Each structure stands twice: as C-alpha cells, then as structure tokens.
Amino acid sequence: MQAFARLMERLVFTPSRNGKLRLIADYAAHTPDPDRGWALAALTDGLAFPTAKAGMIRGLAQERLGPELFALSYDFVGDLAETVSLMWPGDGAEGPAPALSEVVEQLQAAGRSEVPGLLARWLDGLDAGGRFALLKLITGGLRVGVSARLAKTALADWSGTPVAEIEEVWHGLRPPYADLFAWLEGRGPRPDIEAGAVFRPVMLAHPLEDDEIGSFDISAYAAEWKWDGIRVQLTARGSDRRIYSRTGDEVTQAFPEIAEAMAFDAVLDGELLVVRDGVVAPFNHLQQRLNRKRVTAKMLADHPAWVRLYDLLIDGGDDVRALPFDARRARLEAWFDRVRPANMDLSPLVAFSGWDGLADLRGGSREAAIEGLMLKRRDSAYVAGRPKGPWYKWKRGPLTLDTVLMYAQRGHGKRSSYYSDYTFGAWRHDLDGAALVPVGKAYFGFTDEELQQLDRWVRNHTTNRFGPVREVTPGLVLEVAFDSVHRSTRHKSGLAMRFPRIHRIRWDKPVAEADRVETLEAMIVE
Amino acid sequence: MPVAAPKPSSWIRVEPAGIFVEPGGFHVDPGRAVGWAVVTHGHGDHARPGHDAVLATPETLAIMRARYRGDAGRRQQPLAYGETVRIGEVDVRLMPAGHVLGSAQVVMDYRGSRVVVSGDYKRRPDPTCRPFEPVPCDVFVTEATFGLPVFRHPPAAGEVAKVLESLTLFPERAHVIGAYALGKAQRMIAELRAAGYAEPIFLHGGLVNLCDLYQRHGVDLGPLVPATGAAKADLQGAVVLAPPSAIADRWSRRLPDPVVAMASGWMRVRQRARQRGVELPLIISDHADWDELLATMADVDAPEVWVTHGREEALVIAAASQGRRARALNLVGREEDDAE
Numbered sequence: 001m002q003a004f005a006r007l008m009e010r011l012v013f014t015p016s017r018n019g020k021l022r023l024i025a026d027y028a029a030h031t032p033d034p035d036r037g038w039a040l041a042a043l044t045d046g047l048a049f050p051t052a053k054a055g056m057i058r059g060l061a062q063e064r065l066g067p068e069l070f071a072l073s074y075d076f077v078g079d080l081a082e083t084v085s086l087m088w089p090g091d092g093a094e095g096p097a098p099a100l101s102e103v104v105e106q107l108q109a110a111g112r113s114e115v116p117g118l119l120a121r122w123l124d125g126l127d128a129g130g131r132f133a134l135l136k137l138i139t140g141g142l143r144v145g146v147s148a149r150l151a152k153t154a155l156a157d158w159s160g161t162p163v164a165e166i167e168e169v170w171h172g173l174r175p176p177y178a179d180l181f182a183w184l185e186g187r188g189p190r191p192d193i194e195a196g197a198v199f200r201p202v203m204l205a206h207p208l209e210d211d212e213i214g215s216f217d218i219s220a221y222a223a224e225w226k227w228d229g230i231r232v233q234l235t236a237r238g239s240d241r242r243i244y245s246r247t248g249d250e251v252t253q254a255f256p257e258i259a260e261a262m263a264f265d266a267v268l269d270g271e272l273l274v275v276r277d278g279v280v281a282p283f284n285h286l287q288q289r290l291n292r293k294r295v296t297a298k299m300l301a302d303h304p305a306w307v308r309l310y311d312l313l314i315d316g317g318d319d320v321r322a323l324p325f326d327a328r329r330a331r332l333e334a335w336f337d338r339v340r341p342a343n344m345d346l347s348p349l350v351a352f353s354g355w356d357g358l359a360d361l362r363g364g365s366r367e368a369a370i371e372g373l374m375l376k377r378r379d380s381a382y383v384a385g386r387p388k389g390p391w392y393k394w395k396r397g398p399l400t401l402d403t404v405l406m407y408a409q410r411g412h413g414k415r416s417s418y419y420s421d422y423t424f425g426a427w428r429h430d431l432d433g434a435a436l437v438p439v440g441k442a443y444f445g446f447t448d449e450e451l452q453q454l455d456r457w458v459r460n461h462t463t464n465r466f467g468p469v470r471e472v473t474p475g476l477v478l479e480v481a482f483d484s485v486h487r488s489t490r491h492k493s494g495l496a497m498r499f500p501r502i503h504r505i506r507w508d509k510p511v512a513e514a515d516r517v518e519t520l521e522a523m524i525v526e
Numbered sequence: 527m528p529v530a531a532p533k534p535s536s537w538i539r540v541e542p543a544g545i546f547v548e549p550g551g552f553h554v555d556p557g558r559a560v561g562w563a564v565v566t567h568g569h570g571d572h573a574r575p576g577h578d579a580v581l582a583t584p585e586t587l588a589i590m591r592a593r594y595r596g597d598a599g600r601r602q603q604p605l606a607y608g609e610t611v612r613i614g615e616v617d618v619r620l621m622p623a624g625h626v627l628g629s630a631q632v633v634m635d636y637r638g639s640r641v642v643v644s645g646d647y648k649r650r651p652d653p654t655c656r657p658f659e660p661v662p663c664d665v666f667v668t669e670a671t672f673g674l675p676v677f678r679h680p681p682a683a684g685e686v687a688k689v690l691e692s693l694t695l696f697p698e699r700a701h702v703i704g705a706y707a708l709g710k711a712q713r714m715i716a717e718l719r720a721a722g723y724a725e726p727i728f729l730h731g732g733l734v735n736l737c738d739l740y741q742r743h744g745v746d747l748g749p750l751v752p753a754t755g756a757a758k759a760d761l762q763g764a765v766v767l768a769p770p771s772a773i774a775d776r777w778s779r780r781l782p783d784p785v786v787a788m789a790s791g792w793m794r795v796r797q798r799a800r801q802r803g804v805e806l807p808l809i810i811s812d813h814a815d816w817d818e819l820l821a822t823m824a825d826v827d828a829p830e831v832w833v834t835h836g837r838e839e840a841l842v843i844a845a846a847s848q849g850r851r852a853r854a855l856n857l858v859g860r861e862e863d864d865a866e
C-alpha cells in the first residue's frame with residue numbers, strides 16, 4: 001500500500017505528462033504482482049467496491065473523532081477521503097500496513113457489515129498518505145490526472161511494446177492483469193481475446209489543415225459525411241453484445257434498442273445518432289439519451305437511437321482490418337444486404353470530382369447533422385490510433401462570435417503563472433440597458449506570445465479577485481470560434497457552445513460592437 | 527486571611543484595538559496604533575507601526591525598525607527574555623514562544639492572578655529561535671491558526687529531505703521555495719544547512735534585509751546570493767527562496783524550468799497546494815499544529831483558555847473536553863495568514 005500511496009502522492013503534484021509516465025513506469029517496474037495490477041486497475045477506473053460507501057467512511061470518522069471536530073474539518077478540507085486521511089490519529093505505527101492486494105481482495109470478498117471493521121484496522125496501520133490512497137481507492141475517482149490511455153502509454157514505454165498492441169488486448173483483460181504483465185515482461189504469451197465481445201481500438205482521423213488542401217492526390221480517397229453523433233463500435237459475439245464509445249467505455253445499457261438489433265457476429269464502426277423518420281436529430285437529443293441512467297419507454301419512443309455504419313472490422317471469424325478500405329467497404333455493403341439489422345443503415349459514400357468538387361460539397365453541407373466530410377484513402381488498412389495520412393476529417397467552417405472578456409483564471413501546470421482560461425460574454429439588452437452575459441469559456445486557440453499579451457492585459461484590468469479567478473473591466477473583444485451551439489440548462493445564458501476556442505484577439509474592436517446574445521441564439525440548430 | 531485573586535476577565539478585556547490590560551494601561555499586540563503596546567513578535571498582524579511606546583524583545587524591536595523604519599514606535603523599550611518589568615500595577619515578563627526570532631509570550635501577574643498571552647508559537651525545534659517555555663497560569667491566551675485535527679506537521683527534516691531528493695532528480699531545474707519573509711525563510715535556510723546543504727542559496731530581493739538581520743543576531747545562514755541578476759546557468763539545480771506571492775507570478779518565469787515548492791503548514795491539505803500551483807509541497811510551519819495546541823494547553827494547565835485567531839471553534843471544543851473553560855476572543859484585524 002505504501003508504494004501505491006507514494007505513487008498517488010507524486011501523481012497528484014506532478015503536472016507534466018512525461019513526469020507522470022516516468023512515475024507509473026517506475027512503479028510497474030518495481031512493484032510485484034498482483035499489487036501493480038490492482039494499481040493499474042485503479043488508475044484506469046477498473047475497480048469498484050459496492051460494499052464500501054462514502055457514508056460508511058463518514059460514520060467511521062465521526063465515531064472515532066467526534067461528530068463536531070469531524071464536521072469542522074470536513075467543512076474546511078472539502079474532500080471526504082482527504083479529511084479522514086488527515087485527521088485519523090496515528091502515523092501507521094499501530095499495526096502492519098496492509099498490502100494493496102490484501103485490501104482489494106478482502107474488500108471484494110467482504111459483506112457489508114464486515115467492511116467498517118476492516119477499514120478501521122487498515123486506517124490504523126497506515127500513515128496519512130497511505131490512508132488517503134486507501135480511501136481514494138475504495139471510493140473511486142482517484143483524480144490524479146491520469147487517463148487510462150496515459151497509464152497504458154506508461155506500460156508501453158516501460159516494456160517496449162507498442163501501445164496499440166496493449167490497446168488491442170486491453171478490453172479482453174481483467175484485473176489484476178497478471179497475464180498482461182507476464183506478456184509485457186516476455187514471460188508469457190499474448191493474452192487471448194477472441195472469446196468475447198471485446199472492444200478493438202478505433203481508427204481516428206487527422207483534421208485537414210488549410211495548407212494541406214489541394215496538396216495531395218484526392219482521387220486516391222473516398223469521401224463520406226461526418227455525422228454529428230457519437231462514434232461507436234458495435235461488437236457482437238454469440239449472445240454477448242456490446243456498444244462501446246471510441247475510448248472503449250461501454251454504453252450498451254443506454255441503448256437497448258441497438259443492442260437488441262445486434263443479432264450478428266461482427267465488429268462494426270459507426271455513428272450513434274437519434275433519427276426520426278429518417279431525419280437525424282441535433283446532437284443534444286442524443287446527449288439526453290446518454291445522460292439517462294435508466295431508459296424509459298417514453299425516451300425510447302421520443303429519442304429513437306440509430307447507428308449509421310462506417311466500417312467493418314471483423315466479420316464472423318474474419319478479421320478484415322488489414323484489408324484496404326475499398327475491400328472492407330464492399331464487404332460491409334454485402335454484409336448489410338445479408339443481415340439487414342434494424343435501427344441501422346450505411347453511411348453513404350459521396351461522389352465528387354477533384355478538390356473543387358469536394359470544397360463545394362463541404363460548403364453546401366449546411367444540414368445540422370453533418371459536421372463536415374471524412375476522407376479515407378481507398379487503399380488504407382484499419383489501424384488503431386490516429387495515423388497521419390490515411391484518414392482526414394474536413395470540418396465545415398466554424399461559427400464565430402465577437403465576445404467580450406469577462407473573467408480569467410489561472411491555468412494549470414506550465415501555465416499556472418498565467419491567466420489562461422477565459423470566460424467571455426455577449427451583450428443582452430433589456431429595460432435596464434445593456435449587460436454582459438457569460439456565454440462560454442475557452443483556454444486554447446492562441447499562441448504563447450498572445451498568451452503573454454492576454455495575461456498582461458488581465459493583470460492590468462482586474463476589478464475583482466475570487467481565488468484563482470480575476471474579473472476584468474469589459475475592454476477586450478475576443479472573436480471566438482465554435483462548432484455549434486445548443487440550448488443548455490446548465491449555463492446562465494441557456495446556451496452551450498461545442499469546442500469554443502479563441503479565434504482572434506480583436507485588440508482593435510470597441511466592446512460596444514461585440515455581438516449580442518440574440519445573434520448566438522439565432523445560430524442554434526433545434 | 528488571604529484576599530482572593532481577581533478574576534482575569536475583570537482586569538483584561540477585548541477592545542476594538544485588541545487585548546487591553548486595564549491596571550497596566552497597555553495593549554498586547556494591538557491592531558492599530560495605541561499609547562502603550564506590548565508586542566509579542568514582528569509579524570504584521572501583531573506588530574503595528576505608530577505606537578507611542580512599545581515594549582518587546584530587542585530582536586522584535588530590531589525587526590520592527592527594519593520593517594517600519596521611523597514609524598516603529600516613538601519610545602522603544604527592550605525587555606530580554608525572563609526579565610520582569612512593572613507597568614502600572616502589572617508585572618510583565620517575556621518568555622520564548624519558539625515562533626520566530628525574538629518571539630515572546632507575555633506573562634502578566636496582577637494581584638496573584640496570572641494571564642499568559644502566547645502570541646504565535648510552536649513546540650518544534652527551530653534552529654533560528656529559542657524554544658517555547660510553558661508557564662503555568664490562570665488564563666492561557668492561545669492562537670489557533672492550525673486549530674483543526676487535520677493539521678499535523680511532520681518532522682521538518684523529512685520535508686527538507688524532499689527538497690534534496692528532488693534536486694538530485696531534477697538537477698537541471700531551479701527549485702524555488704515560497705517562504706514567508708520573516709521567520710519561515712530563515713528557518714528553511716537553517717534547516718537546509720542542518721541537513722548538510724552547503725551550496726549558495728539564492729534570495730528574492732524581498733528576503734534579503736531580514737536574512738541580514740537574522741545573521742547580525744547570530745543565526746548562521748551560510749552563503750546567500752541575490753537571485754536578481756544571477757546567470758540562468760547558476761540557477762539550474764539551485765535553491766531559490768522567494769516570498770509566497772512571487773512563486774506563482776511573473777517573477778518566477780525568469781528561472782530555468784522551476785520546480786515550485788512552498789513551505790507552509792497549509793500544504794498539508796492537497797487542494798490548497800494544488801490551487802497555488804505547487805509541485806513540491808513542504809509541510810513546514812512556525813505555528814503549533816493540532817497536537818501541539820492540545821499538548822500546550824495541558825502543559826500550562828490553565829483552567830481557562832482564550833482563543834485569539836485561526837480556527838477557534840474546534841480548539842474551544844477540544845479545550846472543553848480537557849475540562850477547561852474556553853472561549854473565542856474574536857479579535858478584529860487578524861486575518862488568516864495564508865502564507866504561514
């Protein structure tokens with residue numbers, strides 16, 4: 001447990017990606033099985049302990065430390081695991097520190113009534129850092145700034161195995177990953193993943209940059225629409241049917257009508273959409289389906305899910321990923337004719353002639369559900385990750401709005417000495433006159449030099465401070481670009497932008513000439 | 527027949543300016559300029575400028591002169607530790623508080639009744655000042671900066687070891703340590719020296735005067751160099767000390783890829799450390815932690831405890847559970863010292 005605690009502690013305070021990779025790799029190299037496997041599971045969100053609840057920890061702390069002192073401390077610290085870890089008496093000298101594997105295995109086997117006793121014993125045997133790691137582990141959500149991808153990359157760096165190969169087997173593995181580590185250390189075979197409906201890492205596209213337009217032979221590419229939904233992988237083997245997001249998170253539960261339609265043995269790549277009478281609904285209709293834990297009959301009827309298929313990865317026993325795109329497409333069409341699954345269709349290929357024709361297509365694609373074009377090299381295999389060249393996405397031009405800077409917040413890591421996160425607003429006119437309403441937040445889209453200028457401007461125009469946030473006088477216009485805007489109850493303005501970024505800093509423009517909220521509202525696609 | 531000693535609350539009261547000792551006609555650590563002030567130590571929330579007369583240790587008076595120049599007090603009366611002086615009808619004695627150089631508890635005796643105002647204090651060893659000496663009393667007036675059971679300061683040596691370890695791990699990066707200008711900065715340097723670190727230590731301009739003052743008072747801090755104007759190459763792998771306000775600001779950008787450290791009792795709470803962009807939190811404090819606060823109340827064994835500033839509520843509860851009467855004084859003008 002102490003090694004895991006030290007890892008947590010250092011990850012919490014290490015801002016750099018490289019630093020984190022080094023720490024995880026070092027931990028994997030020096031920690032035996034099964035501890036390192038459980039740690040890996042914790043880092044990749046693969047552990048859950050339904051019998052250990054936050055309320056139980058709170059009860060234990062109140063009992064040991066007194067309800068008043070606990071309440072005052074919790075109020076000050078604000079995080080349950082941290083509060084209890086800091087105020088629990090002793091420095092671990094009370095008893096032997098438990099091993100990580102002991103904690104995980106005993107907790108998985110324990111009944112609800114046994115957990116408090118186990119927990120108290122472990123807390124007595126650990127110092128504050130160990131207690132923090134223990135409590136974070138069992139309540140889930142380590143929040144140490146490590147994604148599953150980063151953890152796998154660290155394993156790849158450490159073992160010299162390409163991260164794509166680790167991704168390929170990853171979703172067929174279970175903690176504590178003894179077979180994975182044996183393989184990575186050359187002591188065992190590559191884990192077998194053929195038996196179940198296992199997620200296969202997806203292929204992603206590069207954005208087509210302005211200076212690349214016209215720079216290569218476009219006739220080598222097929223084009224199709226880029227649909228504004230959620231990229232999914234449908235994986236069905238026997239009765240095992242699963243819907244994965246592009247990161248491998250399972251979303252099957254939320255879309256039972258799709259799972260029901262997956263009466264086949266295949267792995268498919270497609271876009272999850274809400275479709276009514278053949279018409280694709282805007283993205284936030286799909287969002288409403290995603291946010292539901294339980295799917296009601298009304299939801300199913302009002303927001304019917306649909307998958308528009310892009311690609312075929314595995315057809316029965318045949319892994320076709322190595323085939324060129326054209327050949328996979330032919331198999332996909334043949335497969336679709338044969339199987340005819342409900343609630344699905346094929347994403348059509350779009351005919352075009354040359355770059356000019358393609359640009360016209362893109363410019364004319366104002367349909368709400370279309371984000372732009374996908375370009376796929378006809379001879380390219382389906383490979384995991386985001387290789388440069390075979391696939392491009394060419395989004396249609398972004399929407400823009402002239403906004404006024406309202407608040408700035410300190411950034412993180414290397415940017416922590418800069419005010420680099422900007423909240424901007426648009427004008428709303430009412431009986432009292434004109435007022436700025438915040439409409440979004442952006443923290444990229446500018447150069448390092450522009451960041452320095454913005455930082456200086458913020459410091460010289462501060463009117464108010466709230467912790468890491470500064471309020472500034474309305475005096476700077478930011479031209480913000482975004483992909484779309486939709487209604488949202490979570491924002492004061494009732495609007496939410498997708499992918500807002502700073503497009504240009506309009507040092508020249510008077511704030512009174514910035515846009516109104518109404519202008520943004522007119523851009524909503526219902 | 528012996529006359530009963532007067533109740534402490536009958537001769538000491540809290541006024542808008544702070545604690546007023548009526549039979550002596552003086553205030554202790556008043557928050558604004560008064561006629562007669564007894565000052566526990568040089569921190570700004572205890573030592574204010576502009577008093578007509580000030581009584582304090584010689585070191586504290588020197589610190590006040592360094593900070594306030596001509597405004598350090600019209601008449602300055604030094605009083606060495608352990609000596610007694612009578613002011614009005616009250617015998618006043620200053621005893622070491624272990625907080626910073628010159629810091630003192632004010633021991634006051636009036637007709638058989640004794641009140642100790644401890645100012646700020648800690649119980650850990652500190653190479654830069656005399657250790658706290660408990661004085662039994664009827665009322666103990668205590669701070670509560672870290673008056674919550676979440677605050678337990680680990681031994682300073684272990685925290686200093688983190689700096690040395692990080693220096694070997696990142697020999698190409700400057701290590702900038704945020705430390706309060708009076709007390710913490712000098713203690714940090716002294717602890718580094720005690721751990722065997724002999725290299726020159728670079729100083730932000732805001733720390734130079736007080737480090738000089740400590741050295742003139744016999745505290746050996748080893749070789750110190752101004753950071754301003756130092757070559758970037760010299761700052762690689764070097765220790766740089768700066769006031770907390772400078773570490774996350776433009777000033778630190780001139781340093782080569784700095785590891786940002788901060789020496790403060792607040793670093794015990796991760797969220798606080800992260801909010802300040804600290805990569806290497808060092809839990810080193812010049813205030814008593816929770817255990818020290820509780821132990822000190824027991825050591826002086828006062829039946830009554832008054833709590834001046836910090837997180838009074840929890841300490842009042844803890845004092846009550848030790849069987850002492852306790853109350854918060856709610857002094858104005860002692861804002862939370864975020865740097866400590």
Ligand SMILES: [Zn+2]
Pocket residue numbers: 567569572625646
């Ligand atoms: Zn102080």
Ligand SMILES: [Zn+2]
Pocket residue numbers: 569571572645646669863
């Ligand atoms: Zn103080």
